[in-house]
Amino acid sequence: MKNWRNHLGLLLPMLVVIGFSLWPVITGNISTRESAFTILKAIALASSLNILLGYTGYVSFGHIVFYGFGGYIGLYFVNQQDWSIWAGMLVGGISAGILAFLLGKAILRLRGAYFALATIGINEAMKALFNNLDLFGGPIGMVLNFSVYKAYGGAAKALGMAFYIMAGLTIIALIISHLVRTSKFGLGLLAIREDEDAAEVMGVVAPDTKTWAYVLSAIIPGMVGVLFFFKNGNVEPHVAFPLHSSIELLVMVMLGGQGTVLGPILGAFAYQGMRGYFVTSEFFKDIQLSVSGVLLLLIVLFIPAGAVGWLRQKFPTLRRVLQ
Amino acid sequence: MQQISLLLTSLPDGILLGFVYGVAAMGLTLIWGVMDVINLSHGPIIALGMFGTFFLFIRSGINPYLGLIPIAIVGLLLGVVIYFVAVHRVINAPHLSSLLATFSVNMIIIGIGTAVVTTSPYNVDFNMGSFQLGSTTVLGTRLIAALIAILVTGGLYLFLFRTRPGKYIRAVTNNRSAAELMGIPSTRILALSFGLGTMLAAVSGALISTFFPFSILAGGSYELKSFVIGVLGGLGNPIGALFGGLILGVLEGAIPAFLETSWVPVIEFGLFVVILLVRPNGLFGAKQ
Amino acid sequence: MTSLLQVKGVSKFFGGLQALNDVTFELPEGQILGLIGPNGAGKTTLFNVINGVYPATEGQVIFKDQDVTEAKTYEMAKLGLARTHQIVKPLNELTVIENVVVGACFGRQGYSLRKATPVAEEVLNFVGIADRSDQLASSLNVAQKKRLEMARALAAQPHLLLLDEVLAGLNQSEIAEMVETVRKIRDKGITIIMIEHVMEAVMNVSDRMIVLNFGAQIAEGNPDEIRNNPRVIEAYLGDPKLAQKLMQKAQE
Numbered sequence: 001m002k003n004w005r006n007h008l009g010l011l012l013p014m015l016v017v018i019g020f021s022l023w024p025v026i027t028g029n030i031s032t033r034e035s036a037f038t039i040l041k042a043i044a045l046a047s048s049l050n051i052l053l054g055y056t057g058y059v060s061f062g063h064i065v066f067y068g069f070g071g072y073i074g075l076y077f078v079n080q081q082d083w084s085i086w087a088g089m090l091v092g093g094i095s096a097g098i099l100a101f102l103l104g105k106a107i108l109r110l111r112g113a114y115f116a117l118a119t120i121g122i123n124e125a126m127k128a129l130f131n132n133l134d135l136f137g138g139p140i141g142m143v144l145n146f147s148v149y150k151a152y153g154g155a156a157k158a159l160g161m162a163f164y165i166m167a168g169l170t171i172i173a174l175i176i177s178h179l180v181r182t183s184k185f186g187l188g189l190l191a192i193r194e195d196e197d198a199a200e201v202m203g204v205v206a207p208d209t210k211t212w213a214y215v216l217s218a219i220i221p222g223m224v225g226v227l228f229f230f231k232n233g234n235v236e237p238h239v240a241f242p243l244h245s246s247i248e249l250l251v252m253v254m255l256g257g258q259g260t261v262l263g264p265i266l267g268a269f270a271y272q273g274m275r276g277y278f279v280t281s282e283f284f285k286d287i288q289l290s291v292s293g294v295l296l297l298l299i300v301l302f303i304p305a306g307a308v309g310w311l312r313q314k315f316p317t318l319r320r321v322l323q
Numbered sequence: 324m325q326q327i328s329l330l331l332t333s334l335p336d337g338i339l340l341g342f343v344y345g346v347a348a349m350g351l352t353l354i355w356g357v358m359d360v361i362n363l364s365h366g367p368i369i370a371l372g373m374f375g376t377f378f379l380f381i382r383s384g385i386n387p388y389l390g391l392i393p394i395a396i397v398g399l400l401l402g403v404v405i406y407f408v409a410v411h412r413v414i415n416a417p418h419l420s421s422l423l424a425t426f427s428v429n430m431i432i433i434g435i436g437t438a439v440v441t442t443s444p445y446n447v448d449f450n451m452g453s454f455q456l457g458s459t460t461v462l463g464t465r466l467i468a469a470l471i472a473i474l475v476t477g478g479l480y481l482f483l484f485r486t487r488p489g490k491y492i493r494a495v496t497n498n499r500s501a502a503e504l505m506g507i508p509s510t511r512i513l514a515l516s517f518g519l520g521t522m523l524a525a526v527s528g529a530l531i532s533t534f535f536p537f538s539i540l541a542g543g544s545y546e547l548k549s550f551v552i553g554v555l556g557g558l559g560n561p562i563g564a565l566f567g568g569l570i571l572g573v574l575e576g577a578i579p580a581f582l583e584t585s586w587v588p589v590i591e592f593g594l595f596v597v598i599l600l601v602r603p604n605g606l607f608g609a610k611q
Numbered sequence: 612m613t614s615l616l617q618v619k620g621v622s623k624f625f626g627g628l629q630a631l632n633d634v635t636f637e638l639p640e641g642q643i644l645g646l647i648g649p650n651g652a653g654k655t656t657l658f659n660v661i662n663g664v665y666p667a668t669e670g671q672v673i674f675k676d677q678d679v680t681e682a683k684t685y686e687m688a689k690l691g692l693a694r695t696h697q698i699v700k701p702l703n704e705l706t707v708i709e710n711v712v713v714g715a716c717f718g719r720q721g722y723s724l725r726k727a728t729p730v731a732e733e734v735l736n737f738v739g740i741a742d743r744s745d746q747l748a749s750s751l752n753v754a755q756k757k758r759l760e761m762a763r764a765l766a767a768q769p770h771l772l773l774l775d776e777v778l779a780g781l782n783q784s785e786i787a788e789m790v791e792t793v794r795k796i797r798d799k800g801i802t803i804i805m806i807e808h809v810m811e812a813v814m815n816v817s818d819r820m821i822v823l824n825f826g827a828q829i830a831e832g833n834p835d836e837i838r839n840n841p842r843v844i845e846a847y848l849g850d851p852k853l854a855q856k857l858m859q860k861a862q863e
Contacts, residue, residue: 059419106600113361113418117550118599124547125592132585139585184716184724191713194702201662201696202763203688203717247363247426254423259704290434297427300420301412 010178013261016269017043017174021167033163035276037231040166042268044173044224046252047261051180051217053250054258056210057193058108059116061246062123063221068240069126070096070222072136075229079144084151085165085230089223096222097215104211111196120243127241141236144229162231169227173220178261180216189213193259251296257306266307330580332459334573339465341572342472343530345565347545348552349479350523356496356559357516358414363425364405365524366546367432372398372528373537374440377447387449387533388467394529395522402521406514414513436539446536468530475526476565479519483561492516496559551595557605567605615640615771615802616661621670623656623826630656632827633670638771643797644804645817645834649846653826654806655697658773661804662694663687675770691719693764694773697806699756701748708744710759711735711766718767731766738762738792754785758792765796772796774805778812790816810856814838822846 020040024033049063074092077083083091107118131139152158180186188209191199200206229235248271256267274295278288303310347369354362372394379390409428413420451463483489491512494502503509528542535541548571556567571591578587598606614637623631630653638644646654660667661674663684672680674690682690693714702710708731715727715734722730735741738758743751751759757777764772774793778786790812797803807813813820814834822830822837824846830837837843847853 053419057417059422061422107596110599110603113355113359113422114599114603116418116422117361117554118596120547120550121592121595121599125589125596128585128588128592132583132589184727187709187713187716187724190705190709191702191717194704195700197664197684198696198700198702199713199717200684201664201688201694201700202714203685203719203721203767204713205685205717250419251423251426254419258419286438287434289437290431293427293430293434296430297409297424300424300427301409304413304416304420 007178007182009181009261010174013174013178013265014171016262016265017167017170020269021164021170024163033160035272037163037166039269039272040170041224041228042249042252042272043265044166044170045221046249046256046264046268047170047173047177048217048220049249050253050258050260050264051177051189051213053253054260054263055180055186055189055193056213058210058214059112059250060119060217061116061250062119062121062243063217063249064241064243064246065119065123065126066096066100066218067221067225067228068123068130068237069099069225070218071225071229071235071240072130072142074222074226075142075144075235076136078148078226078230079142082148085162085227088230089165089226092226093219093223096218096225100215100218101211104214108207108210108214123241123243123246127237130240131237137236139237141234141239142229144233148230159231162227165227166224169220169223174261174265176216176220177264180213181261185209185212190259254304254306255296255299257308257310257312260306260308260312263306263308270307326580328458330577331457333579334576335456335459335461336465337572337574337576338569339461339469339572340575341569342469342476342565343465343527343568344545344548344552344571345556345568346472346475346523346530347527348549348556348564348568349476349561350520350527351546351549352553352556352558352564353479353492353523353561354517354520355553356561357492358410358495358499358513359418360410360414360421360425361418361550362517362520363422363546364409364428364432365425365520365549366542366544367429367436367539368398368401368521368524368542369528369531369545370436370537370539370542371401371432372525373447373532373541374436374445374539375525376529376532377445380447380449387447387529388471391471391526391529394525398522398525399518401525402518403514405521406517410517411510411513433539440539442538442540444536444538447532449533451533462534464533468533471530472527472565475523476562479523480562488512488515492519548591551591553605554595554598554603555606558603560605563605570606614638615675616804617671617673618657618661619671619673621657621660621667621672623653623660623665624668630826631660631667632825634823634826634828635670636821636828636831638802638804640770640802641797641800642802642818643793643816644802645813645820646804646806646823647808647810647813647820647837648823648829651825652823652846654823655775656826657823658694658775658804658806661687662692662773685717688718688767688769689721691767691770692773693718693767693769693771695757695760695764695775695777697775697779699753699760701751701756701759703747703749705748706745707740707748707751707759708732708735710748711762714763714766715768718769720768727766730768731762734762734766737765737795739788753780757781757789761792765801769801771802771804774803774807776806776808778807778809786812810853 020036024036052058052060070092073095074088077091078088110118130136149155149158152161188204191204192206196206252267252271253264255270257263278284278291284291351365354360375394376387376390379385380387405428409424413424453460453462483493491507494507495509495512552564552567552571555570556563575587616638618634618636621631621634648654659665661672663682666681711731711734712727715722715730738761740755740758778789793816817834819833820837822843829842830840
């Protein structure tokens with residue numbers, strides 16, 4: 001019965017996420033639910049990015065492309081073809097995965113900053129492309145028919161349901177992250193992160209392994225995209241492919257600690273919490289972005305391993321819990 | 324036939340703009356070449372250059388072209404400060420660190436900028452007349468901006484190839500550890516390069532502001548253009564950036580003759596990714 | 612199976628520079644082949660060609676009766692080839708045992724994580740760094756890192772092991788230990804090619820030797836024949852100290 005200890009690392013992340021999911025239920029407050037939704041969404045996206053960034057060591061600046069692409073495709077089927085939100089999310093996730101597979105075959109050959117640049121280029125190209133596709137509404141995007149919500153008992157119920165789906169997606173994202181982290185596949189990723197050439201010499205089939213990591217990191221963002229646009233009631237190119245949000249995801253992963261399951265959760269919470277506080281605070285409101293920038297800079301310069309990485313270094317005994 | 328005349332009308336403008344874009348990209352690619360850092364604070368600095376012109380010209384009445392001199396000096400100093408505050412500690416760290424460090428500078432500048440000038444658009448109404456070139460009207464401001472861009476490129480070339488610090492910069496670009504072994508003070512050279520890169524960004528912003536409206540967020544799109552140009556001309560090859568800028572300018576001038584303008588970024592960024600894949604050292608080759 | 616490895620007329624060019632010139636040899640199973648030569652003779656390049664880091668420009672590499680000239684490094688690993696690097700390449704942020712588990716999981720045997728752990732423990736014991744298991748690889752010293760490289764390679768349970776200067780940078784007693792380890796590996800039935808500059812050690816342990824100079828094979832034979840080969844002594848004359856040592860050894 002040594003096996004359960006391997007999954008101890010999942011315990012803390014799960015507790016945190018379940019806590020966030022129950023928080024609005026307890027308060028019964030819509031605005032709490034909105035905040036919790038934002039945080040859960042950030043956790044799901046950051047954890048997915050972490051599979052590529054933290055485990056594999058590839059810096060994807062344009063990871064939001066999967067959120068936008070999957071979201072667009074899924075919403076199209078929900079809105080124009082009357083598919084259910086479930087089927088829409090499924091098709092959104094799958095199309096994001098397929099996109100990642102095709103892109104991965106091409107751009108994962110690039111290393112370091114060249115890969116990062118390519119991901120930026122792809123996101124911008126995709127944004128511009130959707131701007132031109134009449135099928136998806138061009139620059140105006142798509143507005144959800146109000147009747148779509150009826151199938152779920154009206155708008156209020158549909159939005160409530162969206163929150164629980166979001167919580168479910170976040171939990172799935174964490175389970176994927178944990179299973180990857182503790183698997184042989186994940187060990188191969190870590191080896192690639194540390195030294196890709198040495199990993200290949202030891203037999204890690206890096207090109208395939210990286211591609212699958214890319215696919216895994218793309219599916220959940222695709223599904224989250226569908227859900228978010230469904231909840232929002234519309235989608236437009238610049239809302240679907242915001243480069244700035246993509247970089248914020250990197251910041252979250254870095255803040256919490258890349259390469260750990262718990263890190264992106266703490267990072268997402270800390271970042272969103274901080275933004276929320278600064279935006280509403282009288283004192284910081286006007287220069288909230290600068291304050292965030294200063295904090296980020298201090299962390300990059302002085303605690304590059306992130307919060308969880310730092311704790312792991314300071315307290316090696318905590319390693320099993322802080323995965 | 325109609326397309327050809329359209330092409331002839333839009334092409335000269337595209338070429339002139341291309342030179343100015345080239346200057347912005349030169350700054351980015353110089354920094355990349357010397358220290359392998361992609362400077363994500365590039366865009367906001369371009370925007371600062373724009374507002375530099377605005378305040379010097381609108382508020383103090385200084386001629387925008389004369390105003391380039393103080394803007395360049397401030398840009399240089401700002402770059403050196405950014406280097407020592409944000410970049411120096413992470414220069415040997417993994418790429419993510421330097422990317423996020425420069426991105427945090429981006430956030431700081433945009434944050435302060437938003438608080439001071441808001442995000443609404445500004446305009447420097449500066450008129451240098453215009454003249455007819457065949458069927459095209461060429462704006463004087465664009466022609467002058469392009470000429471200044473060529474002058475700046477020439478100046479950079481002379482600096483890099485004829486002066487001692489310039490030769491040091493090229494040596495560090497080539498092989499930093501070897502340059503250090505030969506006694507080149509690499510920290511000072513790195514700081515100087517970052518300063519120069521920032522200066523070029525600020526100058527390009529100042530030039531662009533003479534003919535396009537802008538806001539504190541306007542630098543972002545020029546930063547993205549700089550990535551594209553940098554890759555076209557070869558990352559790390561500042562002179563190649565001028566040619567990259569020309570290619571981009573020509574594309575922006577030519578594509579609308581055949582497709583809707585909204586397809587321009589699709590083609591630009593598509594080309595960018597393809598070149599990264601097939602010719603990562605740029606069309607003209609650069610450092611390995 | 613006649614030979615485990617056959618290298619047939621292998622040449623390698625880097626641009627205009629010829630790094631290997633028509634290298635041909637066969638390696639029977641169970642031997643230790645010493646590969647020596649002055650700096651820049653092409654020894655590591657030969658390893659890289661055999662290992663699949665880059666393909667030979669001309670010629671063929673046959674491993675276990677398969678043409679592997681164009682094979683990738685990870686394909687070679689699965690076939691049963693493992694190597695260490697001249698400049699060690701530890702997976703820094705992983706622990707010592709995790710490093711070795713990578714070797715066991717992705718090498719010839721392709722163990723599952725669960726089965727790989729005991730294999731890794733055993734190999735760490737064998738190379739003598741078991742007490743470092745839970746440390747980060749980055750915290751090891753050079754001698755320990757060389758042993759780590761070896762442990763990773765062995766954990767794959769390879770048929771052929773390429774050792775690239777595992778003795779360099781070690782002190783006398785460490786060299787003696789390492790030579791003993793290499794012998795023990797051979798006794799397990801693993802065929803070895805070792806690149807080495809520490810001449811006495813490699814002469815001591817090798818069954819056969821090949822000497823490279825400027826990418827060409829200038830001598831082949833057992834250690835005694837190599838010692839007395841005038842072309843070898845000439846090749847090393849650029850390094851008078853070594854040449855002198857060789858001469859002395861030959862006279863003894």
